[in-house]
Amino acid sequence: MSKKLNLLMFSGDYDKALAALILANTARDMDMEVTMFFAFWGLFLLRTGENGNTEEKSPYEKLFGMMTPKGPEELPLSKMNFSGLGKKMLIDMMEEDGAPRLINFLNGARKRGVNFYGCKLSMEIMGISKEELIPEVEVIEAKEYLKDALESDIQLFI
Amino acid sequence: MSKKLNLLMFSGDYDKALAALILANTARDMDMEVTMFFAFWGLFLLRTGENGNTEEKSPYEKLFGMMTPKGPEELPLSKMNFSGLGKKMLIDMMEEDGAPRLINFLNGARKRGVNFYGCKLSMEIMGISKEELIPEVEVIEAKEYLKDALESDIQLFI
Amino acid sequence: MSKKLNLLMFSGDYDKALAALILANTARDMDMEVTMFFAFWGLFLLRTGENGNTEEKSPYEKLFGMMTPKGPEELPLSKMNFSGLGKKMLIDMMEEDGAPRLINFLNGARKRGVNFYGCKLSMEIMGISKEELIPEVEVIEAKEYLKDALESDIQLFI
Numbered sequence: 480m481s482k483k484l485n486l487l488m489f490s491g492d493y494d495k496a497l498a499a500l501i502l503a504n505t506a507r508d509m510d511m512e513v514t515m516f517f518a519f520w521g522l523f524l525l526r527t528g529e530n531g532n533t534e535e536k537s538p539y540e541k542l543f544g545m546m547t548p549k550g551p552e553e554l555p556l557s558k559m560n561f562s563g564l565g566k567k568m569l570i571d572m573m574e575e576d577g578a579p580r581l582i583n584f585l586n587g588a589r590k591r592g593v594n595f596y597g598c599k600l601s602m603e604i605m606g607i608s609k610e611e612l613i614p615e616v617e618v619i620e621a622k623e624y625l626k627d628a629l630e631s632d633i634q635l636f637i
Numbered sequence: 638m639s640k641k642l643n644l645l646m647f648s649g650d651y652d653k654a655l656a657a658l659i660l661a662n663t664a665r666d667m668d669m670e671v672t673m674f675f676a677f678w679g680l681f682l683l684r685t686g687e688n689g690n691t692e693e694k695s696p697y698e699k700l701f702g703m704m705t706p707k708g709p710e711e712l713p714l715s716k717m718n719f720s721g722l723g724k725k726m727l728i729d730m731m732e733e734d735g736a737p738r739l740i741n742f743l744n745g746a747r748k749r750g751v752n753f754y755g756c757k758l759s760m761e762i763m764g765i766s767k768e769e770l771i772p773e774v775e776v777i778e779a780k781e782y783l784k785d786a787l788e789s790d791i792q793l794f795i
Numbered sequence: 796m797s798k799k800l801n802l803l804m805f806s807g808d809y810d811k812a813l814a815a816l817i818l819a820n821t822a823r824d825m826d827m828e829v830t831m832f833f834a835f836w837g838l839f840l841l842r843t844g845e846n847g848n849t850e851e852k853s854p855y856e857k858l859f860g861m862m863t864p865k866g867p868e869e870l871p872l873s874k875m876n877f878s879g880l881g882k883k884m885l886i887d888m889m890e891e892d893g894a895p896r897l898i899n900f901l902n903g904a905r906k907r908g909v910n911f912y913g914c915k916l917s918m919e920i921m922g923i924s925k926e927e928l929i930p931e932v933e934v935i936e937a938k939e940y941l942k943d944a945l946e947s948d949i950q951l952f953i
Contacts, residue, residue, distance in 0.1 A: 482945055487793065489656055491716070494835055498805055501916065505937040519652055520716055539730050546717075558807070558836055559862075569920075572855050576919050600659065603734050604727070621663040628791050629640055633944045635803065635952040636793040645951065647814055649874070677810055678874055697888050704875075758817065761892050762885075779821040786949050787798055794951040 483512040485631035487624070491520025491548065492557035493566060493581060499637045500584035507591035514631065515588075516624045517616075518598035521637075522607055523548040524585065525595065525616055531608035540606025551581040589615055596624065641670040643789035645782070649678025649706065650715035651724060651739060657795045658742035665749035672789065673746075674782045675774075676756035679795075680765055681706040682743065683753065683774055689766035698764025709739040747773055754782065799828040801947035803940070807836025807864065808873035809882055809897060815953045816900035823907035830947065831904075832940045833932075834914035837953075838923055839864040840901065841911065841932055847924035856922025867897040905931055912940065 484506040486499050503513045517525055526549045533541060548554050559565035570580065579587075589595075595615045602608070602618060609618055628634045642664040644657050661671045675683055684707045691699060706712050717723035728738065737745075747753075753773045760766070760776060767776055786792045800822040802815050819829045833841055842865045849857060864870050875881035886896065895903075905911075911931045918924070918934060925934055944950045 484941070489653065495805065498834055501937050502941065506941055509938060509941060511941070518656055537730070537733055539726060539733065543726065543730065568855060568859065572853070572859065572922070573920050575853050575855065578916065578920055600736065604730050604736055606730070621659050622667060625642070625660065625664055625667060625669070625791070633941070633950050634791050634793060635950060636795050637952050647811065676814055695888070695891050697884060697891065701884065701888065758894065762889050762894055764888070779817050780825060783800070783818065783822055783825060783827070783949070792949050792951060794953050 481510055481512050483514070483631040483633075485514045485628045485634045486516070487628075487634070487636045488515050488517045488521035488524065489519055490557065490637060491523045491554055493551075493554040494556050494558070494569070495637050496524050496551065496554060497581055497584060499635075500581070500588050502635075503588050503593050504584060504591060507588070507593060513588075513593045514596065514627050515593055516596045516598065516619070516627070518601045519605075522597060522601060522605065522612070523554060524551050525597065525612040526550045526607075527611065527613055529611050531611040535608070536606045543605060544607070551585050554581070585613075589613065596627075598624070639668055639670050641672070641789040641791075643672045643786045643792045644674070645786075645792070645794045646673055646675045646679035646682065647677055648715065648795060649681045649712055651709075651712040652714050652716070652727070653795050654682050654709065654712060655739055655742060657793075658739070658746050660793075661751050662742060662745050662749060665746070665751060671746075671749075671751045672754065672785050673751055674754045674756065674777070674785070676759045677763075678705075680755060680759060680763065680770070681712060682709050683755065683770040684708045684765075685769065685771055687769050689769040693766070694764045701763060702765070709743050712739070743771075747771065754785075756782070797826055797828050799830070799947040799949075801830045801944045801950045802832070803944075803950070803952045804831050804833045804837035804840065805835055806873065806953060807839045807870055809867075809870040810872050810874075810885070811953050812840050812867065812870060813897055813900065815951075816897070816904050818951075819909050820900060820903050820907060823904070823909060829904075829909045830912065830943050831909055832912045832914065832935070832943070834917045835921075836863075838913060838917060838921065838928070839870060840867050841913065841928040842866045842923075843927065843929055845927050847927040851924070852922045859921060860923070867901050870897070901929075905929065912943075914940070
């Protein structure tokens with residue numbers, strides 16, 4: 480039976496998402512199964528820029544949707560973001576070394592068959608609908624995350 | 638033998654504590670054993686507002702105790718806190734969806750028999766005494782945390 | 796066979812490094828094997844102050860090297876750093892209790908035979924060379940981290 484990696488994606492930072500997706504892609508290349516469960520700020524990585532049905536959203540949810548990152552390239556750094564300047568510097572340094580961008584790592588994970596799950600409760604609270612996220616996302620509850628984590632060999636909270 | 642979840646609660650953020658307590662409560666509802674080990678900033682979640690014996694505290698410890706959150710509802714968000722405005726918005730969005738508050742999730746975990754441990758060294762350094770924390774807390778050392786984590790099926794650093 | 800602890804050191808915060816090294820040292824005292832894999836900001840903990848070969852660095856990498864912490868005592872707190880004031884307060888509180896400093900915990904881990912690994916890709920992107928880090932560091936790729944984590948009993952992302 481193949482080994483399994485389970486990542487709880489909570490933070491929604493550019494750099495942490497980069498680390499997580501590098502692990503996810505590498506694990507898939509090693510024939511491991513990979514599950515990424517996105518909760519709270521982590522969900523922003525999966526946004527495509529689509530707005531979903533805004534009529535179903537409360538004023539707070541609309542405002543929150545506008546204020547927060549819409550997809551991988553809008554995520555901030557966890558440190559030294561300096562209103563985006565630090566992030567630009569990191570991305571330039573990545574380009575100097577020919578490293579792909581976050582969006583490429585995300586698309587790599589999609590092609591490699593990483594399992595993407597969204598946290599139902601987080602999506603309800605934040606007013607994020609399935610239509611706003613990449614189509615691979617399946618919406619599940621905490622119980623299903625725990626079942627998957629129990630069957631995994633490595634579990635990380637990122 | 639029942640499965641076991643072990644959470645190292647380090648960060649002391651409102652949102653991360655929410656995620657951790659949802660996992661803890663869900664795991665208990667699945668008949669898993671749950672251990673939460675609180676270190677550093679994580680300890681603030683367990684404060685009741687009691688001051689302990691202030692005569693035993695150094696001036697630094699008194700100041701530190703006053704500057705830091707006294708219980709679940711005073712914890713800041715890990716992101717977009719905006720001096721409490723972002724947190725107010727998140728709580729209002731939770732209310733719109735009828736989601737309980739952090740204090741309710743904490744009380745749920747207490748009723749469900751989650752095991753609460755406080756890190757002895759962190760409490761000594763920060764000058765936090767057992768009397769300032771919810772009565773369920775047992776004070777242990779890093780060695781005992783590691784023993785418990787070794788017997789667990791899932792370990793997360795939050 | 797001895798039990799094994801695997802720590803992915805991502806964050807580069809003084810307080811989180813402290814927690815991680817306390818776990819690492821305690822685990823070694825319990826005869827566990829310990830691996831610490833340093834990526835991104837985590838690498839700053841291992842810097843000695845040596846500059847490496849600056850001629851091989853791009854202007855961005857030189858600037859980045861100057862702006863970022865050079866070793867354990869320069870790391871910021873993850874919270875309440877207040878431009879170093881909060882950190883000074885924490886260190887003073889640690890001294891009141893006779894607790895060693897971060898550098899001492901790091902040196903303890905080196906003496907106890909903790910395995911130190913640096914993430915190759917992170918080092919390339921940030922322009923950090925092996926010569927700038929403590930000599931125990933072996934440079935490895937994500938694949939080797941995952942292999943080690945698969946063989947471990949506890950894995951944490953810090």
